[in-house]
Amino acid sequence: LERWGLGWEELSAVNPRLVLARVTGFGQFGPYAHRPGFGTLAEAMSGFAAVTGEPDGPPTLPPFGLADSIAALATAYAVMTALSGRERTGRGQVVDLAIIEPILTVLGPQPLWYDQLGYVQPRTGNRSRNNAPRxxxxxxxxxxxxxxxxxxxxxxxxxxxxxxxxxxxxxxxxxxxxxxxxxxxxxxxxxxxxxxxxxxxxxxxxxxxxxxxxxxQDVRDVLEDPQYRALDTVTEVDDPELGPLRMQNVLFRLSETPGSIRWAGRPHGADTEEILTELGLSPSRIAALRAEGAL
Known part of the structure; x- marks a missing residue:
């Protein structure tokens, strides 16, 4: 954004109620802020890989974007917090989230254990140090x-x-x-x-x-599981390009204001002009950005 003259200062000057979420591997400051970062690095740095796997085996990374997914949920919560704050103050703000942080939080009290007891959690495979059989x-x-x-x-x-x-x-x-x-x-x-x-x-x-x-269960079992079916955890969505498809539903159920999926995914850039207009950019400015290759 900043490269094309769309930094926070410019946007917030046009729309002081703007909430901007910035999600990067290591956050906006600190010695690693300039490094490229992915969820895999967060899974390694946070201690997750160190405690995952068999005791005599190597540290194990998940076969999917675990840290990314946790960071996405944390970002949604952070944005809602910022929106709630805006209702009180009338002003927006920047949300700075580093992917390395949310996964460390959900790993539990490991920092506290080490700080107070000098305890480092080992790899235990599928077993638990807290109960058995497990x-x-x-x-x-x-x-x-x-x-x-x-x-x-x-x-x-x-x-x-x-x-x-x-x-x-x-x-x-x-x-x-x-x-x-x-x-x-x-x-x-x-x-x-x-x-x-x-x-x-x-x-x-x-x-x-x-x-x-x-x-x-693997994904085949999940799609046939009667409990998931009862919850409509995997629901059917009509897509204008692909037709009916199955995907994960809204994460929770609200009794008064239930959520639903309006589309499986919008075409790339479908809402760019509307969003930039809402942010206060003029049609000429948007046209200039398109001409410069920013959009």
Whole structure:
């Protein structure tokens, strides 16, 4: 923007209520501000990759834009905060968001742990340092399921279901952190029971026992999943170029002002002139910018 004379100062002078979001890899200042940055670098720098993967394996990056996606949600929240502030002050402002920051925030209290206890979270694969059993287990028909026992009552139900109720009486079973110290024994009990059943049998039995389980699904399973269908999580949208297509729906449901998807994606530049006009640029200025190759 600044290269073509559309810096914040010029725009805010024309429209002082303007809210401008600036999302870059490292933010607008600091020693890395000039560097090119992508979500992959944020996943590495934030500590995410360091705690992801098997204990004896390499740090693992996600196979999709995780940091970018988290940054997008954080940016939407930041813009709404700025708009709310504008209602009180009558003035807009610049939102400066670095992609390296939101993913660090959602990683939890790791900075606090290190600051106060000198603790560095290690890679634990699918296991947790806070509870056990917690892992993925293979079923007899070659599928995988995930089990979590974050609640003590659920952990006890799982042990009764898999035929190992005696483990509940062990002193270490009374807390998630001490159960995690016996993850090998608990994984063997749960894994052996699940390995002798199909995915459908295992999920059904866990559901009846009110224990927490979920199938490990790929996108094909997601599109057929009855819960996602009931929520309309993946909805159908009519696109003028592609016709009906399926895509993720609005992220949440509001009872009084529900959201909806108006289009799958506008053609490139479809709204440029309208937006620049709203910002206060004259038709001649817009025409000049087009002639200069800025638009």
């Amino acid at each position: 892992n993925t287990y293979r079923t007899s028909d070659g599928h995988w399921v995930a089990v979590s026992t974050s609640a003590q009552s659920v952990a006890e139900r799982v042990m009764r279901l898999v035929g190992r109720p005696e483990l509940i009486e062990e002193p270490w079973f009374a807390a998630g952190t001490t159960r995690a110290e016996h993850a090998d024994e608990l994984d063997e009990a749960v894994g052996h029971w699940i390995a002798r059943r199909t995915r459908e049998e295992a999920v059904s039995a866990f559901e009846k026992a009110e224990a927490a389980i979920a199938p490990v």
